[in-house]
Amino acid sequence: MSGRRIGGAAGTLRFSFDGRAMLAREGDTLAAALLANGVMLVARSFKYHRPRGIMAAGVEEPNALVTVGEGGRTEPNTRATDVYVYDGLVARSQNAWPSLAIDLGAVNGLFARFLGAGFYYKTFFGPPSRWMLYERFIRRAAGLGKAPTLPDPDRYEHRSAFCDVLVVGGGAAGVAAARAALAAGERVVLVEQERAPHLCSREGGDSELHGHHSLPRTSALAEARADDLRVLTRTTASGLWDHGFATLAERLVEPGQPPAPGQPVQRLWHVRARRIVLATGAIERPLTFAGNDLSGVMLSQAVRTYVERFDVLPGQRVVIATNNDDAYQTADVIRAAGGEVVAILDSRADGSANGDASTSTDAHVVAAHGGAPGLTGVTARVGGETRRFAADLLAMSGGFTPVVHLHSQAGGALEWREDIQAFVPGVSQQAVTSVGAAAGEVPPIASTTVDLPDPKHSFVDFQNDVTAADVDLAWTEGYRSVEHLKRYTTLGMATDQGKTSNMAALVRLAQTGGVPIPQAGLTTYRPPYTPLTLGALAGADGGGHAAPARRLALWGCHDRLVPIWQPLGLWHRPRAYPLAGETLHAAAMREARAVRTTAGIVDVSTLAKFAVKGPDAAALLELVCATGIAKLAVGRGRYTFMLREDGMVLDDGTVWRLGEADYLLTSSTGGAERMEAHLSYVHRVLAPHLRVSVVMQQEHFAGIALAGPQAARLLGQVAGIAPPAHMGLARGVIAGVAVLVLAASYSGERAFEVYAAAHDAGPVWDALEAAVREVGGCPYGLEALEFLRIEKGHIVVGAEADGRTTPGDLGLGRMLRKAGGFVGAQGLTRPALQAEDRLQLVGLVSDSPIPEGAILVAGDGGAALGHVTSAGPRVLESGAVAIALLAGGGTRLGETLVATSPTRGLRAKVTVTAPMFHDPDGARYRD
């Protein structure tokens, strides 16, 4: 015998489970529809492949995990109790092969001895070969559903809302709270995880509840103005964070169901509420006995829900096991539906006032019997004797655990209540109130200590296959804290996060340790309350929208040359401009050689640029920059660098004096926002008396660097001005556009950075490109830029200035202002920063390519002496060069080392040199 529909039609919704076509009624959950069709075996368990059915009727369901949907809409690990059947729903079982009924993985049950508590822990501490042996076997055997491999075709979105009161839970308590708040003129958001408020209430007597087939009348709420009340159904409050901030996951369609055209499938709400009412109810607890995981063993209230809400009687001959009065209602409901109550086993010595002829007191279930097809019988100890009952359904009630998850997430304390043997919300840290069952308004239970004759088959955590024996083993092996127990046994770590299991484990732990339950402790509640899909978390920010793309002002000029684009932070910059059939490396080499031999242009628009103006502009720059600024003449520029307070190099760039009290500061692209904040901090927090204004101009101007032996001549030709001397500046006009020309070189060649207003810069690029092409040069990208700067030994923020290097480490010590008075001067005095064995900047040369990121060793197997920060080929000569950070590098010039990258199988023999390989005297950029 198994579940069946009582009265009425089978329904018209077509769905399938493991290929078997069935019918469901509108409003059925998949679990209800499966029970109505007599399906009792729904899943195989995670570790031991035990045959499992449906235990609960809500989101706490630990056993009935199925895969719903097809193709890209496939959603694995969906609780059958938390998906409403729609026409065409396709569901499949998981973790079973070749089929649910004949599952070869069930032999895992035979290996239970090996897979017990601490299996992974012990294996990892054993010889590595053991894990290698087990891994393949376990990966194949243990598991949940498989992630879909096809792209998700659907849309997800994020929305924000604000309200005075957020009510979580649409049961009687939640609806009452919402009603009261509306009456007080407050704006309310009411969240209900089912399809309509009030459906999941345990309170049978409320008149609004009757007629459970139709959506309930929520008349008091229906009168509220739309502005004041927002009811979100099929929505789970998954996280409660700080200051009344909640995340709600709304399902607009069921898992696997195609959405209405143009509509998203899920919506993640960000709600800020003045106060929050938690009417999240309580979850019934299973009892612990051998075989308590069999299909046909259900929670008592779940049985009631299936009968009352879905007209489905999950079994015909029913044993009820309870430690409280609530389960007696289940007996009434079963009888009214035409089922037989074989026995009511009440563990309390004095039973219940509601007791009848079928009630036995001091009665404890010892074992449930049956197998893959379902339950066949129950053995119980009644008083002193052992009795056996034939039954196809066991409805159990071990008491009720208030859902305190959100209260606890919001920082609220918990208090132990002896009468209900559960934790209830204590003092809240925020404006969070729990009401109804969530606040502990649940039937009292008897606390009884039961001997488990067969703890190895008495499940505590159903979803992760943790048994009472596992809890005992953890205790025996010294795991006393519940947090350790959790990690050692994986208790409560499954997708249900232990909703039905944590209390049972605590009881067992406390019993074993001989301590009161509250002393055994409780693990931390963390979001999300129920699993979220990755799509909901990503919202619209998937694919190409994961991050905004920042386009260069000169994007069009580059794009027509079909470059290889390289993301750099949010920017996209040309990496190289390959000709037809040319590789990236070949293109970059051609471009770099053009710069060394004739001329090239490169887009440097993304450099951070700050206009620093005012009578105290130089004073502010002297606080920010560690180099001399005050003596800079009008019309001149200098290389500079900035330090963090701990003395490490923060960034570098150039500073230009455009006028008497008018400076331009440039710094690295990637550090632009950080530098903006740093300048503001130094000015507004440390030196607010300075009369200076700082404006970030990164995107105001496009910048084009013109570099090469022909650069000066070409600039004169294009701009009609005398080229400024190295580190000088000039103003001119190119293609009718006003430009500022800064004579700075990054490549090691004579070079000019030409700046024009971003929206006008196209013609400037065109004119310069035409000019360089005429002499055989070309535009160059980031790859060639790297080759050129590495050969010249210039440092880059992020590679050489990696946040751990001082100016001394990078060979910049001589540029420091001796008098101090800049950010980082005090931090630099720390003795450790003067140590001689610090990593210092050196150059490396080799006949073969030097692997970037490689470790430097004296010989194979030797200690790490440093690492390669940047590497590239020689541009005109053969061989390779690199810059590196090497312990005591300054004293190692001339040594031969090995640069090795074992993970990539790369190595090169290198010779240590000064970090400068091209024109060390700078003769090439001076006229």
Add this chain to the structure above:
Amino acid sequence: MLLIDCPHCGEHAQIEFVYERTLDSIVTFDMPDEVAVARLYARANPIGFDDELWRHAYGCRQWIVLRRNRRSHAIASVVAYDPAMLA
């Protein structure tokens, strides 16, 4: 996510703000080296309330001071930064 009552803009979500540091770890240029290093590396780090410098970086861009409980995240006050606070 915290809700921060910017003295210039009113209540805005934390996502608009950037934490800088506690007031007691601000290093000024006139501090002796040992004092500066101590303020950077040997901070009081009290349980409970502390004064923190934040910036409404994606709003008014002003520097503000939160008196915030770092255990409960309760914010007792938010005021504009004033250099006199360093005294």
